[in-house]
Amino acid sequence: EASAGEKKRWTLSDFDIGKPLGRGKFGHVYLAREKRSNHIVALKVLFKSQLQQSQVEHQLRREVEIQSHLRHPNILRLYGYFYDQKRVYLILEYAAKGELYKELQKCKYFSERRAATYVASLARALIYCHGKHVIHRDIKPENLLIGAQGELKIADFGWSVHTFNRRRTMCGTLDYLPPEMVESVEHDASVDIWSLGVLCYEFLYGVPPFEAKEHSDTYRRIVQVDLKFPTKPIISSAAKDLISQMLVKDSSQRLPLHKLLEHPWIVQNADPSGVYKA
Numbered sequence: 001e002a003s004a005g006e007k008k009r010w011t012l013s014d015f016d017i018g019k020p021l022g023r024g025k026f027g028h029v030y031l032a033r034e035k036r037s038n039h040i041v042a043l044k045v046l047f048k049s050q051l052q053q054s055q056v057e058h059q060l061r062r063e064v065e066i067q068s069h070l071r072h073p074n075i076l077r078l079y080g081y082f083y084d085q086k087r088v089y090l091i092l093e094y095a096a097k098g099e100l101y102k103e104l105q106k107c108k109y110f111s112e113r114r115a116a117t118y119v120a121s122l123a124r125a126l127i128y129c130h131g132k133h134v135i136h137r138d139i140k141p142e143n144l145l146i147g148a149q150g151e152l153k154i155a156d157f158g159w160s161v162h163t164f165n166r167r168r169t170m171c172g173t174l175d176y177l178p179p180e181m182v183e184s185v186e187h188d189a190s191v192d193i194w195s196l197g198v199l200c201y202e203f204l205y206g207v208p209p210f211e212a213k214e215h216s217d218t219y220r221r222i223v224q225v226d227l228k229f230p231t232k233p234i235i236s237s238a239a240k241d242l243i244s245q246m247l248v249k250d251s252s253q254r255l256p257l258h259k260l261l262e263h264p265w266i267v268q269n270a271d272p273s274g275v276y277k278a
């Protein structure tokens with residue numbers, strides 16, 4: 001056993017590999033059990049060749065370094081990592097209820113209580129991250145997982161926690177980008193308030209607020225903050241008020257995350273435990 005201080009050297013033979021949990025851009029994620037402790041984990045396998053091709057291996061190293069120090073109930077734990085000739089393996093907390101975006105697709109949109117409970121837990125996770133000078137957790141639905149008790153977990157390692165000019169081509173959608181990033185000017189932790197506002201809108205309406213057929217139209221809608229609320233589903237004015245205070249072009253005018261937790265819509269709808277009980 002490695003003593004508390006030194007890092008344990010993991011190898012693939014320490015794990016029984018179970019069912020695949022899904023495929024990401026750079027590799028597969030598997031259910032796995034650590035043999036000695038019988039601890040169930042998720043094992044993400046990344047191919048070194050693909051990481052080299054996309055020149056992200058140094059970013060991954062930095063991400064893993066940062067992520068391994070984050071400890072929050074709404075941030076997926078990274079327990080450790082190891083590598084062999086061809087692959088890098090990330091040993092991760094297992095989120096038993098899987099991907100949030102699949103749940104959102106299935107329900108089309110969430111109730112105000114469910115949306116508020118998720119938004120409040122994400123706000124707490126982001127307050128924690130900002131307290132550690134970690135920003136831009138890239139909180140779109142694809143990067144959110146659901147734990148065994150229904151709690152939300154940010155799984156994405158952002159790739160861009162300290163990089164300011166991440167190329168969006170790597171991750172496709174523009175939908176979540178705030179104006180300052182779309183216009184690729186300096187940005188700070190308030191980008192996360194914008195993205196959380198976009199996410200809150202999508203939880204309630206089932207589509208992101210600035211969606212358009214063409215990238216150029218989405219781009220224009222974002223920089224103009226062309227925010228419209230559909231008539232269906234019927235959403236409370238408190239929810240619209242909160243979203244309107246987050247999707248503000250001037251990043252210094254966006255509702256601070258700790259104020260979000262005191263907003264009437266959150267106070268009246270979010271379950272204090274951070275767990276949505278159907």
Ligand SMILES: COCCOc1ccc2cc1OCC(=O)N(C)CCCNCc1c[nH]c3ncnc(c13)N2
Pocket residue numbers: 021022023024025026027028029042044060076090092093094095096097098099142145155156157
């Ligand atoms: C550089 O990589 C950073 C870490 O990225 C991830 C960590 C953990 C992940 C997924 C991650 O990236 C996204 C990705 O690979 N997919 C979209 C495919 C698999 C989807 N997950 C399915 C899943 C279900 N129960 C889970 N419990 C824990 N982790 C999971 C999952 N996935």
